[in-house]
Amino acid sequence: MTDPTLPMWPIGGRQLRSRLLLGTARYPSLAVLQQAIAASGAEVVTVSLRRESATERAGTHFWSAIKEMGVQVLPNTAGCKTVKEAVTTAEMGREIFETPWLKLEVIGDDYTLQPHPFLLVEAAEELCRRGFQVFPYTTEDMVVAERLVQAGCSILMPWGAPIGSGQGLNNPYALRTLRARYPDVSLIVDAGIGKPSHAIAAMEMGYDGVLVNTAVARAADPVRMARAFGLAVESGRLAYLAGAMPVQEMAEPSTPVTGTPFWHQS
């Protein structure tokens, strides 16, 4: 699927082909999840931690299914509301998943699931000190972004819209500004993407990647939608590299006018 002219994507110390990151939650079944990962071309999937029952061992089965796919995992700290919870969850994730990669979530509001800007920065500082490769889930706020970069983050994941809302890019101006302000930081739009067109819009802005979960998992046909997102992200990246034409106020004929039949000097 990947266009041969597209260079590899260096991210978090790895080289990837696909710029789509896929969440693993809310699929109809593990089998559909596996098919969706394959169809999307994603090489990174997000995973989480939950309390495990000794008898059911649901987590151990899930882990086997993910390992079969041969993808890089990005453990999250979903549901954490304090720095302490986030740091402990991060440490548990690093041991279980054997990766320093971490999607850092510290939630500050139950209704919008907006990241808590102050606690997020505090947790990021501590986790960068502990050697994690922190992918902080943040808002589009420029000053918070600056503090995260100062904390040692080389990757930022601003939201497009609230998690699971499918609204797309609610604040394109701020996202564009963030891109312009941090040309050397890897920027990934995380959360709120509902359709492939939203992913294309983010990639056309020059975003480095897009993280999608619900839009694929809750599509009528998740496997087909996974493929649609894989193509969209690639298409958007190609468009960004190609450079879009400037917008014109008036029409300009696309067909050459010289030699037009029936032409008369008026």
Added chain:
Amino acid sequence: MIIEINGEKKEWEKTRSLAEMIHDLGYEGARIAVARNDEFVPRSDYATVQIRDGDRLEIVSPMQGG
């Protein structure tokens, strides 16, 4: 003594190591990580960490996430 495992209180007869406790609870061979009283306990410490009355354990494993 009383300890709390994943939010449920359990009665245990004697103080024992975390490694013994994980074995007795039936987690042998499962892919888990542990926090004790909100602090992460690395796998390499299971044998030496002694469980005390009132301890709270979180035993987690991989799960779907976004």
